[in-house]
Amino acid sequence: MVTNKFLENMSPAQIDLSSRVFDLALSRVLRGVYINLGEEDRKNMETTFLSDDDNIKEKFIKKYIPNFKKLFKEEMKKIEIKIKAEIEQKA
Numbered sequence: 001m002v003t004n005k006f007l008e009n010m011s012p013a014q015i016d017l018s019s020r021v022f023d024l025a026l027s028r029v030l031r032g033v034y035i036n037l038g039e040e041d042r043k044n045m046e047t048t049f050l051s052d053d054d055n056i057k058e059k060f061i062k063k064y065i066p067n068f069k070k071l072f073k074e075e076m077k078k079i080e081i082k083i084k085a086e087i088e089q090k091a
Contacts, residue, residue, distance in 0.1 A: 021083075025075040033065050 007015060034045055041064070048060045061068050 021076070021079055025072055025079055028075045029065070029068065029071045032071070037064070 010018065030045075030049070034042060037045060045060065045064070048056050051057070065071065
């Protein structure tokens with residue numbers, strides 16, 4: 001888990017970039033789950049994630065994505081590898 005102390009040491013641009021990378025990884029995990037759901041569960045997912053209720057979202061994730069942390073870490077690693085490769089190409 002990221003601590004507030006960690007964020008305090010980051011510039012606004014770094015915080016923004018970290019937030020965008022986090023959102024990208026999250027969207028990839030959710031998209032992967034969505035693709036594998038049936039029509040009724042897809043509608044439930046859409047309703048859940050359009051809501052502002054984080055408790056409902058957490059319940060959905062626990063029910064449909066019990067390995068969420070593992071999937072999220074895998075997506076973050078893929079993004080990290082891609083970013084590093086792009087940086088090396090430009091150097």
